[in-house]
Amino acid sequence: MNAMDWLEPLRPLLPDLASDDWARLARLDALLDQLTAPGPDVAQAVRSAYLLQVRQQLAGAGYATLTVPAAHGGAARPAVSQALSQFVCGWHDLDLRDATGLGHGALLLGAAGAAVRDRWLARLAAGDLVGIAATERHGGSRIQEITTRATLAPRGRWLISGEKTWVSRLGESAGWVVFFRDPDGRVSAAIIDAAAPGLQWEAIQPAGLAGWSWGVLRLHQAPVNPGTDLIGSPGAGLAVFREHFARFRPLVTATALGAAAGVHATVAEALAARVRVGMLPRVRDNALIALGRNYASLTAALLASLATVALGGAGDVRADLWARVGKAYGVETALSAVDELAPLVGAAGFTADSPLAKARADLAALRYADGIHDSLYRSGGKTLLTDRPEQVTTVTHLPVPSEQDAVLPTSA
Ligand SMILES: Cc1cc2nc3c(=O)[nH]c(=O)nc-3n(C[C@H](O)[C@H](O)[C@H](O)COP(=O)(O)OP(=O)(O)OC[C@H]3O[C@@H](n4cnc5c(N)ncnc54)[C@H](O)[C@@H]3O)c2cc1C
Numbered sequence: 487m488n489a490m491d492w493l494e495p496l497r498p499l500l501p502d503l504a505s506d507d508w509a510r511l512a513r514l515d516a517l518l519d520q521l522t523a524p525g526p527d528v529a530q531a532v533r534s535a536y537l538l539q540v541r542q543q544l545a546g547a548g549y550a551t552l553t554v555p556a557a558h559g560g561a562a563r564p565a566v567s568q569a570l571s572q573f574v575c576g577w578h579d580l581d582l583r584d585a586t587g588l589g590h591g592a593l594l595l596g597a598a599g600a601a602v603r604d605r606w607l608a609r610l611a612a613g614d615l616v617g618i619a620a621t622e623r624h625g626g627s628r629i630q631e632i633t634t635r636a637t638l639a640p641r642g643r644w645l646i647s648g649e650k651t652w653v654s655r656l657g658e659s660a661g662w663v664v665f666f667r668d669p670d671g672r673v674s675a676a677i678i679d680a681a682a683p684g685l686q687w688e689a690i691q692p693a694g695l696a697g698w699s700w701g702v703l704r705l706h707q708a709p710v711n712p713g714t715d716l717i718g719s720p721g722a723g724l725a726v727f728r729e730h731f732a733r734f735r736p737l738v739t740a741t742a743l744g745a746a747a748g749v750h751a752t753v754a755e756a757l758a759a760r761v762r763v764g765m766l767p768r769v770r771d772n773a774l775i776a777l778g779r780n781y782a783s784l785t786a787a788l789l790a791s792l793a794t795v796a797l798g799g800a801g802d803v804r805a806d807l808w809a810r811v812g813k814a815y816g817v818e819t820a821l822s823a824v825d826e827l828a829p830l831v832g833a834a835g836f837t838a839d840s841p842l843a844k845a846r847a848d849l850a851a852l853r854y855a856d857g858i859h860d861s862l863y864r865s866g867g868k869t870l871l872t873d874r875p876e877q878v879t880t881v882t883h884l885p886v887p888s889e890q891d892a893v894l895p896t897s898a
Contacts, residue, residue: 487751489515489577489744493570496789502564511570514549514586518578525839526696526847530689533581533697534658541585542613549586551611554595558607565733565799566792569740573788576744577751579841580848581697583741584615584655591616593663593730594677597718602677609660616677617659619650619703620727626652626854627861629727632673634666634705644669645707646678654855656687657699664705665723668712672721676710684708694844694851728806731857735809736794738856739816743788745845746820746827750780752842753827753835773830780823787816811866814859821849 490512497508521540524532544550553568554560568587575582588595591610594603610616622632634648646666661679668674678685685708690701710716718726754777760766794812797805828835828842835842853859 487754488519489574489748492577492747492751492785493573495785496792499789500566500792503567503570507563507567510552511567511574513547514544514571515574515577517544517547518575518582521578523579526841526844527838530691530696530699534699537581537584537697538613538615538658540582541615544585545611545613550588550613551607552586554588554607554611558595558604559611565795569737569792569795572737572741573744573747576741577748579697580741580745580845580852581695583695583738584698587737589615590618590663590730590734592733593618593675593717593726597722597726597729598677599714599716602714606661606677614660615655615658616661616663617653617655619653619662620665621650621652623649623651627858629665630673630724632665632667634664636666636668636674636710637707638669639707639709642711642713644676644710644712645684646676646705646710647684647707648705650703650705652690652700652854653687653703654695654700655698656689656701656703662703663717664708665727666705668720670720673723674720675717675723675726676712676715677717678705678708678710678715682708692851694847694849695855696847732806732809733795733798735813735856736791736798736816738852739791739794739813740788742817742820742849742852743784743791745849746780746823747784747788749824749827749842749845750777750784753777753830756831756834776826776830780827783819784823787812787819791816807866807869810857810862810869813857814862814866817849817852818859821846821853824849 493511524536548561549571551560552563552571553565554562556562571586572583575585588610591606594606594616598606606616620626620629622634624631634646634650636644636646639645646664648666659680661677663675664678665673665675684706686704686706688702689699692700712720757769757773761769790812794805794808797808824842824846828846831842834840837843
């Protein structure tokens with residue numbers, strides 16, 4: 487079974503996808519099949535160079551801007567095609583979680599000013615990556631308590647200082663969406679070019695999702711121009727964060743489920759091959775049950791993630807709730823499937839260069855990245871106690887008033 491075989495039964499449920507969309511997905515699957523990824527045991531720099539190259543190659547083939555509106559140079563395909571592309575990427579390698587789409591660069595699409603948006607969209611369309619710097623040492627689950635702060639500087643500029651931690655894509659991102667307190671103490675977000683002065687990073691070795699560099703990002707009076715570089719209006723940081731992750735989390739979930747489905751296929755093939763060559767007389771019931779049950783649970787969680795994407799695309803108020811609990815549930819489902827399936831092929835799946843061992847470590851890392859699970863369920867529970875979920879505001883760019891406008895470009 488390949489990724490397309492897994493997705494094929496979902497076709498009748500996705501009438502918005504044309505046969506061209508399915509052909510594009512099949513091309514993506516075939517392309518990723520042809521690439522030889524460096525193993526998980528090679529140096530991080532080699533893996534990250536490979537991942538960036540894949541992203542650029544796919545961007546050249548239009549996969550970065552698949553769902554971007556035509557007015558902004560994209561193919562304007564339904565958001566669900568992005569989720570399916572990410573399922574296919576995950577099937578091959580969970581480190582390909584940034585291989586298609588705008589990634590965190592999507593933050594710039596709706597909520598940045600036109601000039602900044604267009605400049606970054608062109609870079610993203612060429613394969614550049616934008617990272618997100620939100621988490622701080624006091625705890626990523628409490629973004630509202632961040633201490634990274636902007637101070638007022640001459641000519642209307644803001645200078646941002648603070649420390650972000652557990653941040654991914656440190657050495658590979660062309661820019662950062664940084665969350666900080668503006669001079670009035672409100673949580674705001676801005677795009678900062680990775681080449682801007684005042685940025686410094688320090689790598690930490692992660693136990694999973696090690697393809698991209700990861701660690702601490704320090705900002706020492708990094709300049710932003712509040713007239714142009716803000717994402718949303720001053721003080722809209724929490725709404726920006728929430729709106730972005732309502733759309734981003736189901737994509738992450740689909741990637742995770744793709745990784746587990748790829749493990750499922752590998753294990754099923756290995757067991758069938760062992761029977762074929764006479765290594766096993768037959769496949770035992772415990773293995774058959776594990777294959778059947780996990781096929782059902784992975785497919786069910788994938789359907790939930792596609793429904794979340796559709797809710798987000800329709801501007802439905804429940805998309806945020808579904809994205810939070812769906813990410814936690816989908817990644818846990820993927821991890822528990824791999825935990826159960828990988829041992830069925832024995833120690834061969836536990837070597838340092840095994841894709842099964844890698845998928846397990848990557849999925850474990852994804853329980854933290856993009857939202858830690860108990861916090862996501864807890865906030866989901868809180869939402870469910872109210873009569874109806876809170877509307878996620880659509881954030882638009884609203885620069886600071888003109889008397890504060892900066893005269894110097896700071897992050898181009
Ligand atoms: C591989 C990876 C990639 C990442 N990439 C990025 C990135 O690119 N950018 C970025 O900004 N961040 C990134 N992160 C960070 C991630 O978003 C955070 O790990 C996550 O938000 C949780 O924050 P934390 O680790 O600080 O844990 P905490 O927020 O400290 O939470 C730890 C535990 O404490 C619990 N807790 C919280 N409050 C209380 C309380 N009052 N009492 C008791 N328990 C409490 C939480 O529920 C949780 O169980 C990444 C993390 C990983 C592992």
